[in-house]
Amino acid sequence: MPTLADVAVLAGVSKATASRALGRPDLAAPETVARVRAAAEQLGFVPNRAATQLARGRTGVVAIVVPTLDNTFFTPIIGGAQARAAGSGMQLTIAVHSLEHAAQLAAVEQLAHQVDGFLFAAPRGSDEIVRAAAAYKPTVLIDREIDGMPSTVADTATAFGALVGWFAEKGHERIVYIGGPAGSWQDGQRQAAIRAAASASGVTLTMLGPCPSTFASGVATAEAVVAARATAVVPYATSIGLGLMFALMRRGVTGVVVSSEGMVVESLGLHDVPSIDVDGEKLGEVAMDQLMTLLGERRTPAVPTRHRLTVPIS
Amino acid sequence: MPTLADVAVLAGVSKATASRALGRPDLAAPETVARVRAAAEQLGFVPNRAATQLARGRTGVVAIVVPTLDNTFFTPIIGGAQARAAGSGMQLTIAVHSLEHAAQLAAVEQLAHQVDGFLFAAPRGSDEIVRAAAAYKPTVLIDREIDGMPSTVADTATAFGALVGWFAEKGHERIVYIGGPAGSWQDGQRQAAIRAAASASGVTLTMLGPCPSTFASGVATAEAVVAARATAVVPYATSIGLGLMFALMRRGVTGVVVSSEGMVVESLGLHDVPSIDVDGEKLGEVAMDQLMTLLGERRTPAVPTRHRLTVPIS
């Protein structure tokens, strides 16, 4: 395993110069930079991460906190963040946060020593935990806002409101909204937007929930949906909607439209079903860019510390 | 941020002794160990990861390679591995491997410099890539076997065979197996077991596929299932089965039983639908234990380098 010293010898310079040539090319003579780079290439030099971290006092790792991996909402976010992290030569570790409060706090404090920053994609965790993380290291929130903290959110509330309007236009008179997990920030936003849209368009609105984002919980809402004699349903999450559609079919219920996401609508060949697609990947990318900015990373585009993505409906 | 030197001063010993007292208590006097531990506790000392890594020449990180995060088969595996890694004070990074061959190879070689070992939960990747990883660092395969390499697999082949037998007993005469992704090791195993079980029980078997493990691809098989006039279907993955069930319902097809997993069967209240449940968490745990053994970690139980979990059907 070649070291920087090997590269330096081959290039005929000192370790110090070699380091500068590779890391801060502007501080070395162009000709030197070229020679050092060639030497590094030839030897297949890969900088030792631990050494770099130790010298710089940074870990080169950021953590993304998610409530679960079993929800396809979070995986693209992770993917996007991962891609951006890798682009800056950073590693991403995933912290799954399904624990109860005290354990969460302990886990965050433990983790804080091992990372340079946090991405919090945990819609339900208490503010206290997020603040604890932020007290240690730079922290960016994903899909949730807390006063005074940087965040990236998808503006689904507006999209959900528009969806209700869309249904109203199509002549639906009784609409159901199936709320998300208790304490979800997004759920609060969406409820407000949906209530406003419903009263604006004069439809009858039934609010169900709270409801975890799972297939099974969608199945479980079928009865209430039927009881509400709704013709249109807006579920908090795709998995809920899928469970609901499934259960309605099994009961032989027809004439109820459940909004979903593009992939589901397409693969099932559903017609006239509106869909909302959150670009999770983008969400992860933007949030990571924000974090990199906070960390003083040069190579990433600067992003405002508070960011809203608009969400299309179709 | 307190360092080992601070702890040493407070405990009235040298850095060397402090290090030994914390890391190898058997090498220090019990009384000293106690004093050092108390000092560390008092200062809230957390060892600097980078320094430890640099000194030991190990990264303290292992990577788990998965094809995607959008498949609920892999997430429990990751969870299990993560839990075991944390138990040994190691970090787990997730490498998603959806790239084409050359990029995969490059990614693995890059990663190899930054980790102590690999867990490969990539059922389809070519052997070459796995071997490349193994050439650099200890590597354990998950749910796949390659000659001469340590692995942990769920014996689903046997379970799938039993499932066919179960269907035959219930009087089903035409059975469909929907194969998994092209090149999947497990798929090969299952096909063999299913063929054997079918010919043993005299049922007519139709093999479909290969078929990616997605909801959409399950939907797409509905036509072929109907054409085969099958009354029982055994899909490779839960997501495929779910898509198929969905599509069959929409067509109004009844009388076709699709095997699934416990969670689905329960939440939908399906009766008389057999289910297969792979304990993914366990799979991850065992594989990580194997890897820890290879890495010479003391604290983990030694596990045979080739391990098969039996899979229950119900």
Add this chain to the structure above:
DNA sequence: ACCGGTTGTGGAACCGGTTGCATGAGCCTG
């Protein structure tokens, strides 16, 4: 021709642990 300023480079300290080796105290054995 002399001086202040820029630029490129090397020496060496440093990040915070781990560990080989040497030292000395205390114990057992012959």
Add this chain to the structure above:
DNA sequence: CAGGCTCATGCAACCGGTTCCACAACCGGT
């Protein structure tokens, strides 16, 4: 009681980069 042994400990050299500082060469300006 001497010689050899074990045991606990400290010193100092690492691991492999980064960066402060000093120094030298070279620039243009007066």
